[in-house]
Amino acid sequence: MNLDRRSVLKNLLVVTGGVIFLPSCLHKNDATTSIQLKNLALTGNDEHLLAELSETIIPKTDTPGAKDTYTHLYILKTIDDCRTKEDQKKFEKGLKAFGKFVQKSTQKSFIELTPTQRDGVLLQMERKKNVPEDVQAFYKTIKGLTIQGFMSSKFYLTKVQVYELTPGRFKGCIQLPQPLKGNKQHV
Template structure:
Protein backbone atom coordinates (compact mmCIF):
# COMPACT_ATOMS: atom_id res chain seq x y z
CA UNK A 1 0.00 0.00 0.00
CA UNK A 2 1.12 3.50 -0.82
CA UNK A 3 1.99 5.65 2.17
CA UNK A 4 0.12 8.69 0.75
CA UNK A 5 -3.02 6.62 0.24
CA UNK A 6 -2.77 5.30 3.81
CA UNK A 7 -2.39 8.82 5.27
CA UNK A 8 -5.29 10.09 3.10
CA UNK A 9 -7.55 7.23 4.26
CA UNK A 10 -6.54 7.85 7.88
CA UNK A 11 -7.48 11.53 7.53
CA UNK A 12 -10.87 10.57 5.99
CA UNK A 13 -11.58 8.25 8.90
CA UNK A 14 -10.46 10.81 11.50
CA UNK A 15 -12.56 13.57 9.87
CA UNK A 16 -15.60 11.31 9.75
CA UNK A 17 -15.12 10.35 13.38
CA UNK A 18 -15.10 14.04 14.34
CA UNK A 19 -18.16 15.01 12.27
CA UNK A 20 -20.36 11.95 12.83
CA UNK A 21 -21.37 12.63 16.47
CA UNK A 22 -22.58 16.11 15.50
CA UNK A 23 -24.97 14.58 12.98
CA UNK A 24 -26.81 12.47 15.57
CA UNK A 25 -26.70 14.82 18.54
CA UNK A 26 -29.89 16.55 19.63
CA UNK A 27 -29.27 20.26 19.87
CA UNK A 28 -32.39 21.01 21.90
CA UNK A 29 -33.02 24.18 19.85
CA UNK A 30 -35.62 24.77 17.19
CA UNK A 31 -34.45 24.65 13.59
CA UNK A 32 -35.74 28.17 12.93
CA UNK A 33 -34.46 31.30 14.64
CA UNK A 34 -37.19 33.07 16.57
CA UNK A 35 -36.93 36.46 18.22
CA UNK A 36 -39.78 36.29 20.74
CA UNK A 37 -40.61 32.61 21.25
CA UNK A 38 -38.50 30.06 23.07
CA UNK A 39 -39.31 26.72 21.41
CA UNK A 40 -37.37 23.51 21.96
CA UNK A 41 -36.66 20.81 19.41
CA UNK A 42 -39.28 18.54 21.00
CA UNK A 43 -41.90 21.31 20.85
CA UNK A 44 -41.12 21.82 17.18
CA UNK A 45 -41.48 18.10 16.53
CA UNK A 46 -44.84 18.05 18.34
CA UNK A 47 -46.04 21.03 16.31
CA UNK A 48 -44.96 19.28 13.11
CA UNK A 49 -47.05 16.25 14.04
CA UNK A 50 -49.99 18.49 14.90
CA UNK A 51 -49.86 20.28 11.53
CA UNK A 52 -49.58 16.90 9.81
CA UNK A 53 -52.72 15.79 11.62
CA UNK A 54 -54.54 18.98 10.63
CA UNK A 55 -53.42 18.76 6.98
CA UNK A 56 -52.55 15.13 6.26
CA UNK A 57 -50.59 13.97 3.24
CA UNK A 58 -52.82 12.38 0.61
CA UNK A 59 -52.25 12.87 -3.09
CA UNK A 60 -51.19 16.39 -2.08
CA UNK A 61 -48.33 17.13 0.33
CA UNK A 62 -49.17 17.32 4.02
CA UNK A 63 -48.25 19.72 6.76
CA UNK A 64 -44.90 18.14 7.53
CA UNK A 65 -43.74 18.05 3.92
CA UNK A 66 -44.72 21.70 3.40
CA UNK A 67 -43.03 22.68 6.70
CA UNK A 68 -46.19 24.31 7.99
CA UNK A 69 -45.00 24.05 11.59
CA UNK A 70 -42.16 26.45 10.76
CA UNK A 71 -44.64 28.80 9.10
CA UNK A 72 -46.84 28.72 12.21
CA UNK A 73 -43.88 29.46 14.47
CA UNK A 74 -42.61 32.31 12.30
CA UNK A 75 -46.06 33.90 11.99
CA UNK A 76 -46.67 33.71 15.73
CA UNK A 77 -43.21 35.12 16.39
CA UNK A 78 -43.52 37.98 13.91
CA UNK A 79 -47.21 38.87 13.66
CA UNK A 80 -48.86 38.19 17.01
CA UNK A 81 -48.89 40.34 20.11
CA UNK A 82 -46.64 39.44 23.03
CA UNK A 83 -49.73 38.29 24.95
CA UNK A 84 -50.70 35.91 22.12
CA UNK A 85 -47.11 34.66 21.90
CA UNK A 86 -47.08 33.92 25.61
CA UNK A 87 -50.45 32.13 25.38
CA UNK A 88 -49.17 30.15 22.39
CA UNK A 89 -46.07 28.99 24.29
CA UNK A 90 -48.11 28.07 27.38
CA UNK A 91 -50.70 26.35 25.20
CA UNK A 92 -48.03 24.31 23.44
CA UNK A 93 -46.70 22.98 26.72
CA UNK A 94 -50.26 22.42 27.97
CA UNK A 95 -51.11 20.54 24.76
CA UNK A 96 -48.05 18.35 25.18
CA UNK A 97 -48.98 17.39 28.75
CA UNK A 98 -52.71 17.04 27.98
CA UNK A 99 -52.15 14.87 24.91
CA UNK A 100 -49.78 12.56 26.82
CA UNK A 101 -52.39 12.16 29.55
CA UNK A 102 -55.29 11.59 27.13
CA UNK A 103 -53.45 9.24 24.77
CA UNK A 104 -51.38 7.42 27.41
CA UNK A 105 -48.26 8.24 25.41
CA UNK A 106 -46.78 10.75 23.03
CA UNK A 107 -48.90 12.51 20.42
CA UNK A 108 -46.46 11.50 17.67
CA UNK A 109 -46.74 7.81 18.56
CA UNK A 110 -50.53 7.73 18.35
CA UNK A 111 -52.39 6.65 15.24
CA UNK A 112 -54.27 9.14 13.06
CA UNK A 113 -57.76 8.29 14.30
CA UNK A 114 -56.89 8.81 17.95
CA UNK A 115 -55.13 12.09 17.08
CA UNK A 116 -58.22 13.39 15.28
CA UNK A 117 -60.47 12.35 18.19
CA UNK A 118 -58.11 14.12 20.58
CA UNK A 119 -58.23 17.32 18.52
CA UNK A 120 -62.04 17.15 18.53
CA UNK A 121 -61.94 17.11 22.36
CA UNK A 122 -60.12 20.45 22.47
CA UNK A 123 -63.32 22.37 21.71
CA UNK A 124 -65.03 20.75 24.70
CA UNK A 125 -62.09 21.38 27.01
CA UNK A 126 -62.19 24.04 29.73
CA UNK A 127 -58.54 24.99 29.24
CA UNK A 128 -58.49 28.41 27.55
CA UNK A 129 -54.73 28.28 26.85
CA UNK A 130 -55.23 25.02 24.99
CA UNK A 131 -58.11 26.43 22.95
CA UNK A 132 -56.16 29.61 22.07
CA UNK A 133 -53.10 27.58 21.07
CA UNK A 134 -55.14 25.27 18.86
CA UNK A 135 -57.01 28.17 17.29
CA UNK A 136 -53.80 29.99 16.37
CA UNK A 137 -52.13 26.81 15.12
CA UNK A 138 -55.09 25.77 13.00
CA UNK A 139 -55.57 29.22 11.48
CA UNK A 140 -51.89 29.68 10.65
CA UNK A 141 -51.50 26.13 9.30
CA UNK A 142 -54.40 26.65 6.91
CA UNK A 143 -53.00 30.03 5.89
CA UNK A 144 -49.59 28.47 5.28
CA UNK A 145 -51.10 25.66 3.22
CA UNK A 146 -53.17 28.01 1.07
CA UNK A 147 -50.13 30.24 0.46
CA UNK A 148 -47.67 27.40 -0.13
CA UNK A 149 -45.85 27.04 -3.42
CA UNK A 150 -47.58 23.73 -4.11
CA UNK A 151 -51.09 25.14 -3.79
CA UNK A 152 -50.31 28.36 -5.64
CA UNK A 153 -48.70 26.60 -8.59
CA UNK A 154 -50.68 23.37 -8.86
CA UNK A 155 -54.14 23.95 -7.43
CA UNK A 156 -54.98 27.63 -7.98
CA UNK A 157 -55.75 28.63 -11.54
CA UNK A 158 -54.33 32.09 -12.04
CA UNK A 159 -55.50 34.43 -14.77
CA UNK A 160 -53.69 37.63 -15.59
CA UNK A 161 -55.60 40.85 -14.98
CA UNK A 162 -58.12 41.82 -16.43
CA UNK A 163 -59.04 38.18 -17.11
CA UNK A 164 -61.49 36.85 -19.66
CA UNK A 165 -64.43 38.79 -20.98
CA UNK A 166 -67.69 37.22 -19.90
CA UNK A 167 -70.58 38.72 -21.88
CA UNK A 168 -73.18 36.73 -19.96
CA UNK A 169 -72.27 38.12 -16.55
CA UNK A 170 -75.26 39.60 -14.73
CA UNK A 171 -75.25 43.37 -14.60
Protein backbone atom coordinates in the same frame (compact mmCIF):
# COMPACT_ATOMS: atom_id res chain seq x y z
CA MET B 1 11.51 10.80 6.88
CA ASN B 2 9.78 13.75 5.23
CA LEU B 3 7.12 11.41 3.91
CA ASP B 4 6.38 10.08 7.40
CA ARG B 5 5.94 13.59 8.74
CA ARG B 6 3.39 14.35 6.02
CA SER B 7 1.35 11.24 6.73
CA VAL B 8 1.40 11.98 10.47
CA LEU B 9 0.22 15.56 9.87
CA LYS B 10 -2.46 14.34 7.46
CA ASN B 11 -3.74 11.78 9.95
CA LEU B 12 -3.67 14.36 12.74
CA LEU B 13 -5.71 16.74 10.58
CA VAL B 14 -8.29 14.02 9.83
CA VAL B 15 -8.63 13.11 13.51
CA THR B 16 -8.92 16.78 14.54
CA GLY B 17 -11.61 17.37 11.89
CA GLY B 18 -13.51 14.31 13.12
CA VAL B 19 -13.38 15.53 16.72
CA ILE B 20 -14.63 18.96 15.67
CA PHE B 21 -17.53 17.67 13.56
CA LEU B 22 -18.54 14.73 15.76
CA PRO B 23 -20.72 16.76 18.17
CA SER B 24 -22.76 18.18 15.30
CA CYS B 25 -23.44 14.66 14.03
CA LEU B 26 -24.50 13.38 17.44
CA HIS B 27 -26.89 16.19 18.40
CA LYS B 28 -30.25 15.09 19.72
CA ASN B 29 -33.54 15.87 17.99
CA ASP B 30 -34.71 17.94 20.94
CA ALA B 31 -31.78 20.36 20.77
CA THR B 32 -33.01 23.05 18.39
CA THR B 33 -35.54 23.73 15.69
CA SER B 34 -34.66 23.32 12.03
CA ILE B 35 -35.01 27.07 11.46
CA GLN B 36 -33.51 29.86 13.49
CA LEU B 37 -36.00 31.58 15.77
CA LYS B 38 -35.24 34.93 17.40
CA ASN B 39 -37.98 35.12 20.01
CA LEU B 40 -39.38 31.64 20.58
CA ALA B 41 -37.60 29.15 22.83
CA LEU B 42 -38.68 25.85 21.29
CA THR B 43 -36.97 22.50 20.86
CA GLY B 44 -36.83 20.14 17.93
CA ASN B 45 -39.42 17.99 19.69
CA ASP B 46 -41.76 20.99 19.91
CA GLU B 47 -41.32 21.55 16.17
CA HIS B 48 -42.04 17.87 15.50
CA LEU B 49 -45.22 18.06 17.61
CA LEU B 50 -46.31 21.15 15.69
CA ALA B 51 -45.60 19.40 12.36
CA GLU B 52 -47.70 16.39 13.36
CA LEU B 53 -50.52 18.60 14.65
CA SER B 54 -50.67 20.62 11.44
CA GLU B 55 -50.50 17.38 9.41
CA THR B 56 -53.50 16.08 11.36
CA ILE B 57 -55.42 19.26 10.51
CA ILE B 58 -54.53 19.03 6.78
CA PRO B 59 -53.46 15.41 6.14
CA LYS B 60 -51.69 14.07 3.10
CA THR B 61 -54.08 12.40 0.68
CA ASP B 62 -53.64 12.32 -3.09
CA THR B 63 -52.38 15.87 -2.55
CA PRO B 64 -49.57 17.00 -0.23
CA GLY B 65 -50.43 17.60 3.40
CA ALA B 66 -49.37 20.36 5.76
CA LYS B 67 -46.03 18.70 6.53
CA ASP B 68 -45.18 18.37 2.83
CA THR B 69 -45.77 22.10 2.32
CA TYR B 70 -43.76 22.99 5.48
CA THR B 71 -46.76 24.66 7.05
CA HIS B 72 -45.33 24.10 10.54
CA LEU B 73 -42.30 26.23 9.61
CA TYR B 74 -44.65 28.93 8.34
CA ILE B 75 -46.42 28.85 11.72
CA LEU B 76 -43.14 29.13 13.62
CA LYS B 77 -41.87 32.05 11.54
CA THR B 78 -45.22 33.83 11.72
CA ILE B 79 -45.38 33.54 15.51
CA ASP B 80 -41.68 34.42 15.87
CA ASP B 81 -41.65 37.43 13.53
CA CYS B 82 -45.17 38.83 13.44
CA ARG B 83 -46.68 38.38 16.90
CA THR B 84 -46.21 40.35 20.11
CA LYS B 85 -44.03 39.06 22.95
CA GLU B 86 -47.20 38.32 24.90
CA ASP B 87 -48.63 36.24 22.04
CA GLN B 88 -45.32 34.40 21.69
CA LYS B 89 -45.35 33.48 25.39
CA LYS B 90 -48.99 32.34 25.08
CA PHE B 91 -47.99 30.20 22.10
CA GLU B 92 -45.14 28.55 24.02
CA LYS B 93 -47.34 27.94 27.05
CA GLY B 94 -50.18 26.69 24.84
CA LEU B 95 -47.88 24.22 23.08
CA LYS B 96 -46.70 22.81 26.43
CA ALA B 97 -50.28 22.75 27.76
CA PHE B 98 -51.47 20.95 24.61
CA GLY B 99 -48.81 18.28 25.07
CA LYS B 100 -49.74 17.81 28.75
CA PHE B 101 -53.47 17.74 27.91
CA VAL B 102 -53.00 15.00 25.30
CA GLN B 103 -50.73 13.03 27.65
CA LYS B 104 -53.30 13.25 30.44
CA SER B 105 -56.23 12.36 28.14
CA THR B 106 -54.64 9.46 26.26
CA GLN B 107 -51.63 8.38 28.38
CA LYS B 108 -49.52 8.92 25.25
CA SER B 109 -47.88 11.87 23.58
CA PHE B 110 -49.56 13.28 20.47
CA ILE B 111 -46.71 11.96 18.33
CA GLU B 112 -47.26 8.40 19.62
CA LEU B 113 -50.97 8.41 18.75
CA THR B 114 -52.35 6.73 15.65
CA PRO B 115 -53.96 8.96 13.00
CA THR B 116 -57.41 7.91 14.20
CA GLN B 117 -56.55 8.78 17.81
CA ARG B 118 -55.14 12.14 16.69
CA ASP B 119 -58.39 12.84 14.85
CA GLY B 120 -60.25 12.00 18.06
CA VAL B 121 -58.18 14.53 20.01
CA LEU B 122 -58.90 17.24 17.44
CA LEU B 123 -62.59 16.33 17.42
CA GLN B 124 -62.56 16.81 21.18
CA MET B 125 -60.97 20.24 20.60
CA GLU B 126 -63.64 21.15 18.06
CA ARG B 127 -66.41 20.12 20.43
CA LYS B 128 -64.66 21.92 23.31
CA LYS B 129 -65.33 18.98 25.62
CA ASN B 130 -63.22 19.06 28.79
CA VAL B 131 -60.56 21.19 27.10
CA PRO B 132 -58.75 23.86 29.14
CA GLU B 133 -59.10 27.40 27.86
CA ASP B 134 -55.38 27.88 27.12
CA VAL B 135 -55.28 24.64 25.11
CA GLN B 136 -58.42 25.68 23.22
CA ALA B 137 -56.89 29.09 22.39
CA PHE B 138 -53.67 27.42 21.23
CA TYR B 139 -55.57 24.99 19.00
CA LYS B 140 -57.62 27.80 17.47
CA THR B 141 -54.41 29.71 16.65
CA ILE B 142 -52.71 26.65 15.16
CA LYS B 143 -55.74 25.69 13.10
CA GLY B 144 -56.02 29.19 11.60
CA LEU B 145 -52.30 29.45 10.85
CA THR B 146 -52.22 25.93 9.38
CA ILE B 147 -54.98 26.78 6.94
CA GLN B 148 -53.39 30.15 6.12
CA GLY B 149 -49.94 28.58 5.65
CA PHE B 150 -51.24 25.76 3.46
CA MET B 151 -53.24 28.17 1.30
CA SER B 152 -50.11 30.33 0.91
CA SER B 153 -47.93 27.39 -0.14
CA LYS B 154 -46.43 27.03 -3.58
CA PHE B 155 -48.38 23.81 -4.14
CA TYR B 156 -51.74 25.39 -3.36
CA LEU B 157 -51.10 28.53 -5.39
CA THR B 158 -49.84 26.64 -8.46
CA LYS B 159 -51.96 23.48 -8.47
CA VAL B 160 -55.20 24.12 -6.57
CA GLN B 161 -56.07 27.80 -6.72
CA VAL B 162 -53.85 29.15 -9.45
CA TYR B 163 -52.68 32.59 -8.43
CA GLU B 164 -53.08 35.37 -10.97
CA LEU B 165 -51.24 38.63 -10.41
CA THR B 166 -54.08 40.53 -12.08
CA PRO B 167 -57.51 39.01 -11.48
CA GLY B 168 -59.43 38.00 -14.57
CA ARG B 169 -58.27 37.68 -18.12
CA PHE B 170 -58.15 40.68 -20.46
CA LYS B 171 -60.25 40.16 -23.56
CA GLY B 172 -59.64 43.10 -25.85
CA CYS B 173 -61.97 42.22 -28.71
CA ILE B 174 -65.29 40.62 -27.83
CA GLN B 175 -68.66 40.61 -29.51
CA LEU B 176 -71.31 42.50 -27.51
CA PRO B 177 -74.92 41.31 -27.71
CA GLN B 178 -77.22 43.40 -29.88
CA PRO B 179 -79.98 45.25 -27.97
CA LEU B 180 -83.55 44.12 -28.60
CA LYS B 181 -85.67 46.47 -30.72
CA GLY B 182 -87.79 48.81 -28.69
CA ASN B 183 -85.70 48.21 -25.63
CA LYS B 184 -83.98 51.35 -24.42
CA GLN B 185 -80.66 50.69 -22.85
CA HIS B 186 -78.77 53.23 -20.85
CA VAL B 187 -75.07 53.06 -20.79
